[in-house]
Amino acid sequence: SLHCNLTGNWTNDLGSNMTIVNVSNNGEFKGTYHTAVTTSKNEIKESPLVGTRHNNSQPTFGFTVNWSFRDTTTVFTGQCFVDKEGNETLKTMWLLRSNVSSIDDNWNATMVGTNTFTRLR
Ligand code: BTN
Secondary structure (H helix, E strand, C coil), X not given: CCCCCCXXXXXXXXXXXXXXXXXXXXXXXEEEEECCCCCCCCXXXXXXXXXXXXXXXXXXXXXXXXXXXXXXXXXXXXXXXECCCCCEEEEEEEEEECCCCCHHHHHHCEEEEEEEEEECC
């Protein structure tokens, strides 16, 4: 049966690209994320990600992006699916945390959304 592998280059429905490398025996991995969009006026720069995944045919996973051009953080969680033809899809949800100056502004400091990733070939 087919196995969904997180290692490699991925693109999502927003046009963002990410590369996952170094998936270790215990399921920890690293990579880089190049977002197509931003909430800021800053120039977008490639940013590091770290995560973990289970070791099975359609693994669940999570990773954190520490944006290098911005004081915000995004966490993604999802599952890697593979179809009969071997096409892999990552179905994810994300939380994007803004940096607010006061605890009074905490109530609207987190955005939520979904992204679908497919393998870049
Ligand atoms: C920021 O603007 O604060 C940093 C970049 C955030 C990009 C977000 S993360 C969730 C969503 N999915 C993407 O690929 N990009 C946006």
